[in-house]
Amino acid sequence: MPDLANTIVKYCKGLKHLRIHYPHRIMDDTALKKLTELKNLECLILDCLDELHDESITAISNNCKKLKRLEIPYCCIRRSINDELLCSPSTLDELSKLQYLEHLDLNDVGNLYDSTIIAIANNCKNLKSLDIRSCTGITETGLNALTNLENLQKLNVSHLDITTDSFLIKLKGLKELHCDECKEITDAGIIQFIKNSPDLEKISVRLINNITNVMVIGANQATEIRTNEKFKNLQKLTLRGLCLDKLILQEISEATTLVHLNIELHKKHIEFPLFDKLVNLEYIEIEFTKLENLESLEINDECLSEKAIIAISNNCKKLKRLKLVGIVVSTGIDNDDELSSPSVLKDLDICSISDDITETALVALTNLENLEKLNVSYLDKITDSFIIKLKGLKELICEGCKKLTDVGIIQFIKNNPDLAEIYAVGIDNITVDLVIAADQATKNRTNGIILRLRISNKSIIEASKSIIKSQWLAVTS
Structure with a gap:
């Protein structure tokens, strides 16, 4: 969309922050290079980018001199001339011209090599944050160069x-x-x-x-x-695969303002009263991979019995995200409606939770007024009548919820105008009617949010290419 890029450059000369979702769907390299003429740009994020041509990298490096944040994850760099994968690293090396850069995300960039890392380490002295995970083209030489970044x-x-x-x-x-x-x-x-x-x-x-x-x-x-002071500034704790001594956990819980907890629990932990201590907790992620045979057990706190659910509800008032993966709850699952009390809860993941969960407990989730993201994958009790009651969501993950149909998902889309993603892979009842209705429901959006509808039926995905007229809808696998 060159016209859109021209309009932005013409009327938004002071623009500092630009984030584009699926840029390859809405603009070509010419448009992207045009956007680099925004001389005041400080933040450029290109989400879900499959590929980027070398001329675009050059334009960003030469024109966006004030850039402080650049994110171009999950992409491969190709030659503009013949569209071949870039083997020479020289083009990416030009990113080192961005001397004001503070945050750089090159996560899983397919052709990132040592020379680029060395050039960045030598020239981007203000760099504070760097993401190069899964960049397998880097060697020890490139990694060692990062030790020169004194502000990292x-x-x-x-x-x-x-x-x-x-x-x-x-x-x-x-x-x-x-x-x-x-x-x-x-x-x-x-x-x-x-x-x-x-x-x-x-x-x-x-x-x-x-x-x-x-x-x-x-x-x-x-x-x-x-x-x-030990643990005082600790905010995030990730300890999956370990079994902590409960005295250490006790000390952490009493001294810290921990807001993010990701811990793989072990039988030794089940007697430790954790949730009534961590009153500042905003994020919990618990996986019972060490209790693979658990079916029914009278336990306290960490394993989600009735007492634990009530403890979370009563004490973790700041809770924003709750993730319960593969849990079998002992008794009284209806008490899940206690989870409606954390008024700021925004992100709830109950993927694969016990089959004993009742419809009453699910309906209680509709009382979470601030809920934005919900994962109910592989719950057999998820039906059309449940999802049409949900309001205000931005993301719904319902993979493998086999009772869902076009009718329910269509009404859910209509009820949630700010919806950005539905992950509905593994649902056999979906037809091309869903794409047609989603296209109609999104075509008049004024909030600038693109709805990503993710399904597994390849024939429907292919058919959607000729059906979709709305610029605010993308159908992918």
Whole structure:
């Protein structure tokens, strides 16, 4: 849409923040290059970008001199001349011209190599946040260059097998580190990294087999001498795959203002009263992967019995997100309507929760006035009559809810004008009528929100290309 780009550049000369969802659907390279003429642009985010041509990278690097944030994740860089994948890294190296850059997201960029990382490390001295997870073209040479970024506070190197202890212990001054599935990392490296980073607030080390309780003990000892008081500034805690001593959990709960908890529970935890302590908690993610055979058990707090549900409702008044994955609740599931009391709850995930959940409990969810995102995947009791009662949602994930039909989903779309995504994969009852109705329901949107309808029927997806007239609808798998 060159005309749209021309209009934006002409009338929005002072624009500082620009975010484009699915840019390849609404504009070509010519339009994107035109937008780089916005001389005051400080933030450019290109969401869900499949590919980007080298001329666009050059235009961004040469024209957007004031840029502080750039996000171009999940894309491959291609040549503008012949559309081939870019093998030479020289074009991406030009991003190092953005000397005011503070936040850079290159997550899963297919052809990112050492030379680009080295150029950025040498020239983008203001960089505070860098995401290069899954960028497998990088070697140890590129990683080591990052130690030159003295202002770096947040780094994501997840899914990079080249991330080792020797790299971690060279990092200084970080506040947040993500190194999930970095299989070469050990307790020793993480402990030394924590010692070297006195202001560290979050470290995510999920799915690393080498990690043991030794790491937790070492982290506890390393933080004892903190002058900012142990755990006081801790806001996010991710400890999946570990079994913490309950005395450590007790100390954390009493000292911290923890707002984000992601913990894989073990039988040793079931007697620990956690939720009545963490009154500032905003995010909970609990997975009972260690209790695979649990069917009915009288437990306290962490495993979601009636008492735990009531404790969450009564004490976690700031709760914004609740995720309960694969849980079998012992008795009294109707007490799930207690969850309607956290007035600020925005994000609820009850995917694959016990089949014992009743329709009464589901109806209680409609009382959550601030709810924006709901995941009810694989719940057999999810029907049209339930989803048409939902209002104000921005995202609904209902994968595998086989009782849903076109009729219910269409009415749900009409009832939720700010809806941005429906994930309805694995529902056999969906037909092309859903696409037709969604097209009609979104064509007059004035809020600028694109509805992404995700389904699994490839023939319907293909047919939608000739059906959709609305610029506010995208149908994908």
